[in-house]
Amino acid sequence: MPDAADGTGAGRRAGENRVRARLERYVLPAVAVGTVALLLVVFYYPVATVFVDSVLVEGQATLSVFVSILTDPFYVGDLAGLAAGESPLAVLGDLLSADRRLGVVGFTAYQAALSSVASVVLGLPAAYLLARYEFPGRRTLRSLTILPFVLPSIMVAVGFVATFGQSGTLNAVLGALGLGAVDLLFTLEAVIIAHAFYNAPLVARVTTAAWESVDASAVETARSLGASPRRAFLDVVAPQLYPSVLMGAALTFVFTFGTFPIVLALGGFQLATVEVFVYQLLRDFEYAEAAALAIVELVISLGLLYAYLRYEARHSARSRGIRPLPRRPLRPPSRSLGDLLPRAGLAAYGVVALTVFVAPIASMVYASVSGPDGLTLAHYEFLVRRQATAAAFQVTPWDAVRNSLAFGVGSLMLALPMGVVVAVLTTREYRGRKLVDAVGMAPLAVSSIVVGIGLLRGLVFGVEIGGTRLAVGGAVAIVAAHAVSGYPFVVRTVAPGLESVDQSLVESARALGAPRARVLTDVELPLVWPAVVAGAAFAFAISVGEFSATVVLATGTDQFTMPVAIERFIGRRLGPATAMGVVLLVVTAGSFVVIDRLGGAEGGF
Template sequence: MAGSTTGSGSSPATDDVSDAVGGDDPARGARDSPDRAVARRRVRDRVERRALTALAVATVGLLLVVFYYPVATVFIDAVVVDGRVTLRVFADIFRDPFYFGELARLLSGVPPATVLASLLSSDPRLGIVGFTVYQALLSTVASVALGLPAAYLLARYEFPGRRMLRSLTILPFVLPSIMVAVGFVATFGDRGTLNAVLGAVGLGPVDLLFTLEAVVIAHAFYNAPLVARVTTAAWESVDASAVETARSLGASPLRAFRDVVAPQIVPAVLMGATLTFVFTFGTFPIVLALGGFQLATVEVFVYRLIRDLNYAQAAALAIVELGISLGVLYGYLRYEARHSVRARGVRPLPRRPLRPPALSVRELLPRVGLAAYAVVALVLFVAPIASMLYASVAGPDGLTLAHYRFLLERQTTGAAFQVQPWPAVRNSLAFGVASLLVALPMGVVVAVLTTREYRGRKIVDAVGMAPLSVSGIVVGLGLLRGLVFGVEVAGWRFAVSGALAIVAAHAVAGYPFVVRTVAPGLEGLDPSLVESARALGASRVRALVDVELPLVWPGVVAGAAFAFAISIGEFSATIVLATGTNQYTMPIAIERFIGRRLGPATAMGVVLLVVTSVSFVVIDRLGGDSYGL
């Protein structure tokens, strides 16, 4: 009996260790398993202790390869010409009136007073850079003008659907710009829905395509919700007790708004305006589709120089663009550091019902203004998408599926050099999944690094979020000139395919949004949760995986949806890297179709909308309010 007990009475832990050892001899397994278990535990603990550091090093290394090195390549192309370091390319650009208009004459010795008089004339020469600044300023004014009423509505009034409407302000980060351009062509084109409505009421047609007005309106479609979102968040953080105190001291509602509310929302408005200016200054798909080369911005002309193989001038012009954008951002950050007012209270201003039982004249006027704004917003924000959907099934004789049949026929009978729908869809989905697998872990690691207290945290944050300030054209050009063309290291030449370069560009564009959705959740966690896990013996990585990430999982899912959606709609870097290859995506296919036949372009736009909408549903249902954009 004793022998039987000894042979079968080993503990479950010992049995598990023995199984893990995998030996055939039970006696040897029993003899070796405790030592091996201790050794394995030590190795596991050592790996876990260093895992976060290893992940951080891997992320930094990947960023160096797929972002910083390509961008550095662009800088080198601009200052190294024919093997010699020179600033001649920059000098030629600054002296060329084609780029800087009247300001270029300053470097030619023309008196400043003469240049100023020319700039103030009825028809000043602005040049490519000057026109880009001009259209960005107009787009910023339009976006702020359309975004502020929306912020006022969302922050100050309560009504059914308010939360859903607030969620829809995330659309600029999800909808591909080239798809929106198709919607604007379907709305404001010669045969668009706007002219159809005007003709039905006896008014003449309006020709908005390939005009500055169309570009500004399209930019407002994208950026007005951004202004509304950041301003609404600031408005909702205003301390109601401070307003009540001002009113109790005799201040009128207008005076209380000016002295208490305005100082807290002005920095948010300026942040929205600054981001709008930067985004529209580096605009590309909207101008290319709605303005063409006759309204070329710096970004469009950089693409044209790349297509003409003029890499040195393209790189120099891209650096000039980047310098202006970073200068504007730096100016805003300096202002924010000096003038921003942090919310001190926890009780927000109460929202009024949008449809109260009784209305006075004083309460009626703002609601009438909001009703007029709703009509404008309906035309601007809903009509392009609705027009695209309608144009995809509209024909000369009524509703038809001919445009979708054309896509299917192009798939089977199109020439080899023509864009075919299925490869475009397949490539978009493949690039989206691949870039997600890269961007998600990168974003989570950077989010962890930027939410820990240590010296140099701000530098890590700036380095990690730098891709947000660099245009896709610059990243695409750098990847093309660097990794795709090949790099020589110790006599060996390393090069990547166009597909890998596209995945890298998409991951670089998407991972900052993962950071922005995960970091706020990590910062809001109770530190005692992690401390308890560490006190119980969990390593730093184990605490992150088992405690922190499950608690911020909605933010992780939202970040994943952002990364996937951004990859699906990315256009700027993709068109640089896919030119001359068969790696075109749905946005590239739409751009090719839109210049020839609107019907197939709208049909492909609907396909892209369906794919993108899946990501938006994931964000809205699983991400909820956890994302911090």
């Protein structure tokens, strides 16, 4: 049944269709190539520059910088003994002794491990609550677990100072209860609680998802075969949760291993992690040592991430058509011990959760409107006054807000198409997919400080190509750095959606004449629209809250953003810092709402 292209109009149209179809066939590859090019320029090239910096000393290729780091007890603690020829057993003995020295790298790993444990401990009860109980606001609470992740870390640090500081809310409450004051600031505990604030919700999210995908009929089968509820949980449910818990812990470790703003603001230099030292070395213009240390950090993070991805690949089983376990009402149905005990546990957990998750934000808001004489708007007035009277070297609040918004929009425009294309590329089956996945996801593991240094040294200072000096402006570099740190989140939200789109929908559209790019825009993206919107919100929020790369790139320029402004205030004036933090909170939350509305999504994430 050949198509009769009888009329000339129809013939011309068919011709146009053919041309358009041919163009559309190359849209996806073109955006993919663009993404790769951008990644090369603003990520791989700068990171490579850092690497070169670390092995080139006065024009000579050398590993001496690495060697000196890896043998310096200051960095690697007692492990340095290995290089000095001590026996491994003696080193192990040193490490187990009371006066062990961990060194900066060891301490970084130690605090990351503690943070992972704390996050799992704090996250699991939340997963249990969200997965197994029904109560008003459950869905909202579930959505809110994403929030800490996108809250700017410097703002969280302000919140923590306002809560756990000498004159913070915690001490006010303890004082009112007639208990002695505690000072958690600049202690390991504060850092770990702050890390748990960020990562426990992540653990809760992934575990809840796994719990919800446990098929009730599997549990019922175990019960009918004679297993008690406890055995059924241990034999059927728990094995399906382990991978997610491990995933949450592994990601927490990777994230907290590269922690920077939290430690900078809450730990001070006596608790410095690798990343903080990199930053410090950088400020002292010790580029080679900073770069080498950053590489050591990178190798450890990437190694962990790789191990985790291997594990995930082996354990990802997709379940379909399952009937989830029924949820229990949160209000106890009877006064029996079996009904009351778990709920009492959850209530106790609720108090802890309120202290860790809600108090910092609430304290920050409260601190921003309170002074020695009660409620006041003085801190906000200070910001307005500073705008008018700032000296050249001081940050002006309004410019910080404006810069943050502009960079946010710019990096959103970049990160969204990048993320969508990488999501498309990583959800198809082809040879080399794993490599694309790894290359595309690397920015998650590489510290923003490294990217920042690389951009600064490689692109902002300029590159000599054929006698011409090419340099990009600080603003462009900041937007690029933000897009690079934001787009993996677009990938991570969009890819699972794309993966769940029925392949036969795609194939039907292809058979109906749609080129691959059109299938994406006509069928796949509309179906995963909520995920795209969520990805966009992520990209924007990450940009607005990004601190590490920005502080590197914005130092000495007028490209500072709100987080940078907060960091400038936090050392000297907590009040204006909290006021600025509230502004940042409002902008971040507002952007989520606006993007959600613009996207017209019902569900969001």
